[in-house]
Amino acid sequence: VGNKGCRLTGVTATTGSLSIAQITVDRLDFERINNGQLPDAVTLRMQDIVIRNSAVLGPFDVAAEYDLDVRAKVFTLKELTLRGPSFGELTLSGEVEGYSLPDDGGFWPPDEQDTVRLRQFRLRAVDRGFISMLLLGQSSSERDRPRWPDFGVPRPAVEALTAFVQDLPSPRHPITISATPSAPIPLARLDPTDPGLRQAMERLNLVVTY
DSSP: OTTSOEEEEEEEOTTSSEEEEEEEEESOOHHHHHTTOOOSEEEEEEEEEEEESSSEEEEEEEEEEEEEETTTTEEEEEEEEEEETTTEEEEEEEEEESOOOOTTSSSOOGGGTTTOEEEEEEEEEEESSHHHHHTTTSOHHHHHSOOGGGGTOOHHHHHHHHHHHHHTTSOSSOEEEEEOOSSOEEGGGGSTTOTTHHHHHHHSOEEEEO
């Protein structure tokens, strides 16, 4: 697809457990890839993915697009979407600052964990069973009595989250979770074990709609 992209069709894993009808990639820096580094921008589309293990998952599609402003160290996730008739749709977008791709490959430089700061994020889910599947390991009592207020989550957000969880495995509406902090917040402060978690959550301007 031009000199900065490629398209693959009929991709299968060597074990035969994974198949992808089509992969389209655009905006690639092939020089970085040849040097074992992740590109600083990419647009990815994967169609009709099927995973066959003990059960069959799929078909579903994946779309991803990101940009990294190397000079400003701003990483923008424009879209990360999983979509399929069996589990619905999950879309994530967001932006962080203080981030740069490591020169030796990989995605998350260990020495930058305390310097990366969240500017914004947005998550929207239309559940057709995917989220329910992720929560199968939790008991009904754990789902019915969440401890979100202990972490500084605003009451309106708690009420929306609680309503969504109690409706599982058949949510009546899409759920959207977004955060636009008044000032960027270090991701390290959002670690559940961090003593400053509650104060960080209160600064997130967290909004949940359901």
